[in-house]
Amino acid sequence: MWLHGDHLSAANPALTQYPDAPVVFVFDEAFLGPAGLAFHRLFFLYEAVVEVFAAREPGTCSVRRGSVTDEVVAFAREHRARRIVTTDTIGDRFAEYLESLEAHGLPVETIPVPSLVPYDGRRAPKRFSAWWREVEADALRP
Numbered sequence: 001m002w003l004h005g006d007h008l009s010a011a012n013p014a015l016t017q018y019p020d021a022p023v024v025f026v027f028d029e030a031f032l033g034p035a036g037l038a039f040h041r042l043f044f045l046y047e048a049v050v051e052v053f054a055a056r057e058p059g060t061c062s063v064r065r066g067s068v069t070d071e072v073v074a075f076a077r078e079h080r081a082r083r084i085v086t087t088d089t090i091g092d093r094f095a096e097y098l099e100s101l102e103a104h105g106l107p108v109e110t111i112p113v114p115s116l117v118p119y120d121g122r123r124a125p126k127r128f129s130a131w132w133r134e135v136e137a138d139a140l141r142p
Contacts, residue, residue: 002026002072006089007113008048010055014087014111021085023056024075025049027065031093068093069100076106084108 001014001021015023032042046063053061064071076084084101088094088110098108117135132139 002068002075002084002086003049003052004068004086004089004091004094005045006091007087008045008052010052012052012087013113014085015052015056017111018085020057020060022060022062022075022079022081023053024062024064024072025053026068026071027063028068028093029066030068068097069104072097072101073104073106081106085111087111087113089113 001018001023003012003015003023003025005025007013027042027045049063053063062075064075072084075081084106086108098110101108117138
């Protein structure tokens with residue numbers, strides 16, 4: 001299973017659907033370099049991954065850095081996986097990753113993630129606080 005940064009949660013539908021699957025998370029160097037994320041943001045991501053992995057079987061989870069495709073393929077080969085499972089995302093690089101993984105002979109099953117709020121795709125959220133101000137009323141509606 002490939003855990004990516006767009007759904008770091010123990011309630012991740014792929015994790016709950018496949019509770020015994022080995023899981024990999026990759027810090028994507030091609031993205032992180034140009035993105036210029038501050039250390040505290042990287043550490044937040046790391047802590048979220050560690051928290052998710054804490055509920056899994058020891059030795060079945062891996063945190064890596066490098067090329068997402070290369071690392072996910074290597075992890076899959078190490079675990080003799082015949083396919084990859086992950087959650088769907090609107091991330092702009094996601095389709096490229098799926099295409100590349102499938103080109104390596106690893107079909108990808110994407111598990112849908114329930115939407116917190118409707119998203120029309122017109123404006124990509126860049127800061128959580130600004131996005132939250134726009135959607136808070138919808139998100140907290142019963």
